[in-house]
Amino acid sequence: MRLLHAGVRRDVDVIPARPPGADRRRDSQRAVGEPLSLHRLPGDPQGRPPRRRRRTTPVRGRATGGRFVGQRVPRHEDVRFITGTGQYVDDVVLRGTLHVAFARSDAARGRLTAVDTKAAADLPGVVAVLTAADLNHLVREWWTDFEGPNGQSRQFRLFADGDVRFVGEAVAMVVAESRYIAEDAVELVEIDIEPETPVVDPGHAATAVAPPVHPELGSNVLLELPPVENPAVESAFSSAPHVFTETFHQHRYACVPMETRGILASWDAAGRELTVWVSTQGQFAAQGLIGRVLGIPEAQIRVIMPDVGGAFGQKMFPHPEELAVAFATRQLGRPVKWIEDRRENLLCGEHAREDRATISFAVDDQGAILAAKADFLESAGAFPVAGGSALLLTTSIFPGPYRIAAAAGSGKTVYTNTTGRGSYRGPWMIETVARELMIDHVARILGVDPLEMRRRNVVREADLPYTMATGLVYDQMTAAATLEQAAELIGYDELRSRQAEQRAEGRLVGIGMSLLAEPSAVAFGWFSSDAAVVRIGLHGRVDVLTTAASHGQSLETTIAQVAADELGVDVADVRVIQGDTAVTPFGPGTGGSRSAVVVAGAARGAAQEVRAKLLHIAAHRLEAAVEDLVIEDGRIHVTGTPTRATTVAEIARLAYLDIAALPPDQGPGLEAQYRYSPRDKFTWSNACHMCTCEVDPVTGAVTLLRYVVSEDCGVMINPSVVEGQIAGGVVQGVGGTLLEHFVYDEDGNPLTTTFMDYLLPTATEVPVIEYGHIETPAPTNPGGHKGMGEGGAIASPPAVINAVADALAPLGADQSRVGVAEYIADRLVFVAAAT
Numbered sequence: 001m002r003l004l005h006a007g008v009r010r011d012v013d014v015i016p017a018r019p020p021g022a023d024r025r026r027d028s029q030r031a032v033g034e035p036l037s038l039h040r041l042p043g044d045p046q047g048r049p050p051r052r053r054r055r056t057t058p059v060r061g062r063a064t065g066g067r068f069v070g071q072r073v074p075r076h077e078d079v080r081f082i083t084g085t086g087q088y089v090d091d092v093v094l095r096g097t098l099h100v101a102f103a104r105s106d107a108a109r110g111r112l113t114a115v116d117t118k119a120a121a122d123l124p125g126v127v128a129v130l131t132a133a134d135l136n137h138l139v140r141e142w143w144t145d146f147e148g149p150n151g152q153s154r155q156f157r158l159f160a161d162g163d164v165r166f167v168g169e170a171v172a173m174v175v176a177e178s179r180y181i182a183e184d185a186v187e188l189v190e191i192d193i194e195p196e197t198p199v200v201d202p203g204h205a206a207t208a209v210a211p212p213v214h215p216e217l218g219s220n221v222l223l224e225l226p227p228v229e230n231p232a233v234e235s236a237f238s239s240a241p242h243v244f245t246e247t248f249h250q251h252r253y254a255c256v257p258m259e260t261r262g263i264l265a266s267w268d269a270a271g272r273e274l275t276v277w278v279s280t281q282g283q284f285a286a287q288g289l290i291g292r293v294l295g296i297p298e299a300q301i302r303v304i305m306p307d308v309g310g311a312f313g314q315k316m317f318p319h320p321e322e323l324a325v326a327f328a329t330r331q332l333g334r335p336v337k338w339i340e341d342r343r344e345n346l347l348c349g350e351h352a353r354e355d356r357a358t359i360s361f362a363v364d365d366q367g368a369i370l371a372a373k374a375d376f377l378e379s380a381g382a383f384p385v386a387g388g389s390a391l392l393l394t395t396s397i398f399p400g401p402y403r404i405a406a407a408a409g410s411g412k413t414v415y416t417n418t419t420g421r422g423s424y425r426g427p428w429m430i431e432t433v434a435r436e437l438m439i440d441h442v443a444r445i446l447g448v449d450p451l452e453m454r455r456r457n458v459v460r461e462a463d464l465p466y467t468m469a470t471g472l473v474y475d476q477m478t479a480a481a482t483l484e485q486a487a488e489l490i491g492y493d494e495l496r497s498r499q500a501e502q503r504a505e506g507r508l509v510g511i512g513m514s515l516l517a518e519p520s521a522v523a524f525g526w527f528s529s530d531a532a533v534v535r536i537g538l539h540g541r542v543d544v545l546t547t548a549a550s551h552g553q554s555l556e557t558t559i560a561q562v563a564a565d566e567l568g569v570d571v572a573d574v575r576v577i578q579g580d581t582a583v584t585p586f587g588p589g590t591g592g593s594r595s596a597v598v599v600a601g602a603a604r605g606a607a608q609e610v611r612a613k614l615l616h617i618a619a620h621r622l623e624a625a626v627e628d629l630v631i632e633d634g635r636i637h638v639t640g641t642p643t644r645a646t647t648v649a650e651i652a653r654l655a656y657l658d659i660a661a662l663p664p665d666q667g668p669g670l671e672a673q674y675r676y677s678p679r680d681k682f683t684w685s686n687a688c689h690m691c692t693c694e695v696d697p698v699t700g701a702v703t704l705l706r707y708v709v710s711e712d713c714g715v716m717i718n719p720s721v722v723e724g725q726i727a728g729g730v731v732q733g734v735g736g737t738l739l740e741h742f743v744y745d746e747d748g749n750p751l752t753t754t755f756m757d758y759l760l761p762t763a764t765e766v767p768v769i770e771y772g773h774i775e776t777p778a779p780t781n782p783g784g785h786k787g788m789g790e791g792g793a794i795a796s797p798p799a800v801i802n803a804v805a806d807a808l809a810p811l812g813a814d815q816s817r818v819g820v821a822e823y824i825a826d827r828l829v830f831v832a833a834a835t
């Protein structure tokens with residue numbers, strides 16, 4: 001089994017012949033991070049040019065951009081990251097800082113009979129050992145901004161109290177003069193647990209006979225959406241010539257950020273102020289939850305977000321450990337720091353993706369999907385973060401970019417004695433995975449090519465606006481165009497012809513695909529709006545203060561591009577300031593693929609207001625009409641008379657230092673704040689992923705040969721950043737499908753707590769990704785942007801799984817599990833036994 005997880009063939013030439021016209025489609029500008037011409041990737045044969053990332057010419061022509069918007073502007077932040085001068089939480093040093101380590105449960109379920117901390121407390125250098133008896137009763141309110149005080153109920157506690165409910169649950173916190181001392185003291189904490197039978201399998205947890213993970217609740221059901229009678233659905237199923245039902249299993253995996261969780265908190269007793277440096281996706285989300293839990297007004301808490309080395313949903317809100325650190329600094333009066341180690345992150349830093357989906361399709365003789373049913377089962381773990389369920393969204397969007405006239409969704413989210421569920425990049429993605437696997441499953445039975453099956457069912461431009469059977473509306477959808485672009489880019493027809501020849505040679509080669517409709521730019525509740533402050537300083541430099549919390553999205557660059565275009569200045573003269581509740585405007589931070597639409601929308605609005613002030617003052621100074629002025633490269637001149645000019649810097653000096661020279665109706669200064677909310681709750685983007693693979697018939701190792709993505713995310717602010725986001729998501733999806741898997745035994749013991757067992761993808765496992773872009777401006781926001789940060793991680797698993805299933809089709813295979821290792825093993829054992 002381990003061989004199947006780890007095995008990747010390295011004796012195969014993974015460079016297929018390039019499809020016809022590939023040179024014609026090549027972008028003339030190299031993406032950031034693309035190999036230089038002198039570099040060759042592993043497997044590049046001699047005598048052939050090195051592989052490069054490619055993107056096609058947009059099908060609809062390039063959407064209108066500006067001088068900087070739409071361009072591959074080098075990332076501002078890269079210099080400090082590449083040179084090692086970025087500053088993360090652990091790089092922040094305060095005099096007198098204490099360090100934390102946690103003693104954790106080694107049982108998934110049991111009665112906590114004793115916690116003896118005396119030996120640990122007596123160790124020299126230990127300042128305190130804190131347990132549930134010290135802190136749990138001090139917790140005031142613990143709801144997150146995402147949930148609200150009356151939102152979905154879930155369980156929460158700082159430390160295990162009376163019982164333990166998953167392996168890794170914190171039982172005690174050691175605070176010491178150094179991390180070394182703290183770790184030594186943890187070994188001295190004696191924890192006595194009477195083990196009980198845990199509930200590990202979500203299917204069992206959903207039954208009435210399963211003991212409740214939280215006895216005080218009496219049930220393991222966190223959220224249930226029961227089936228609703230739908231006459232249209234039942235009529236379609238009763239009359240359809242074909243009805244198919246399949247259950248798909250998705251195993252547990254997680255985001256595993258490069259930087260683990262971390263916090264440094266410092267309580268100022270004199271000023272009664274708490275300052276927190278934390279690795280987070282939203283400084284105000286952290287501020288609000290810390291304030292509620294500790295009972296401190298938010299105005300007395302300053303949260304600072306240093307550089308963040310990845311989050312992917314894991315750092316949306318503080319966890320019990322971070323909150324315990326905040327309690328500790330207030331009790332002890334000294335700065336307290338906790339940096340999660342890698343084993344802790346794998347053990348209890350949020351898991352995701354453990355889902356099941358039972359899908360039923362009613363299909364006519366031509367392969368048109370007449371109706372669909374979907375029933376989902378999610379494992380929330382013991383203590384999920386921020387709601388713990390994606391069911392509401394999953395059941396709403398599962399028809400995807402297809403014309404399905406009638407649909408019904410249902411599901412349950414259940415507690416289990418495992419690590420809590422988090423919002424990992426596209427937390428609703430089981431709907432896409434199950435739907436796309438089901439389409440291939442049905443196509444295979446009907447003898448229809450999977451590409452043709454999608455062509456017969458996809459939403460087309462003539463259908464718009466299109467209302468899904470679940471009630472959501474696509475005002476724009478180019479799924480059909482991305483499907484055709486991806487097929488053309490990968491050379492689909494040629495691949496199918498070659499596949500027949502390869503199968504005749506005994507090779508197991510497959511082609512897979514998936515279509516995605518991504519509900520980006522979430523704009524409701526806590527995520528309804530974002531704000532920005534744009535300020536031109538005395539010397540003409542621009543500061544953009546944003547609600548954003550960049551943790552890999554390159555917002556320092558893309559937001560600067562938007563502001564630079566609006567103000568007519570060079571992008572190098574724009575600085576983006578983020579991540580400090582004492583400085584930046586209030587907002588939810590980064591998540592939900594919102595930044596390009598909502599955060600950039602706020603920056604655009606504020607910049608436009610400052611531009612209006614600039615032009616008003618310049619018109620007064622140049623004795624010209626505002627409409628006759630042009631701003632270019634920081635210079636303001638009269639149209640047709642370039643010598644009648646001034647500069648942004650000169651106008652800034654007037655605005656701050658020579659108020660008497662301003663127009664009578666113009667106040668001093670050059671700054672504006674603007675709060676933006678999109679027109680709709682969602683801005684839909686879409687994509688098609690296609691890939692090819694080969695399965696080794698002896699070891700079962702999967703080699704991905706090619707990977708193509710066609711994406712429509714509206715007007716791209718920076719194509720290199722877009723491609724980086726796609727690539728990152730694809731790699732996560734490939735890893736979750738072929739390598740990554742959190743495994744528990746029947747007693748709830750985690751078996752994958754190091755990188756020796758939990759395997760991550762490397763450049764060897766992922767081919768160079770080829771890109772096609774379609775830019776259809778979104779009507780929901782002035783910039784025409786669409787979010788796309790989660791699509792790569794959502795659409796890649798079903799594309800890879802479908803490719804593997806296609807490769808194994810000659811063996812009589814079909815695919816019902818997202819993790820392919822066990823599935824391939826079962827097939828190969830079956831075939832070996834038969835022969």
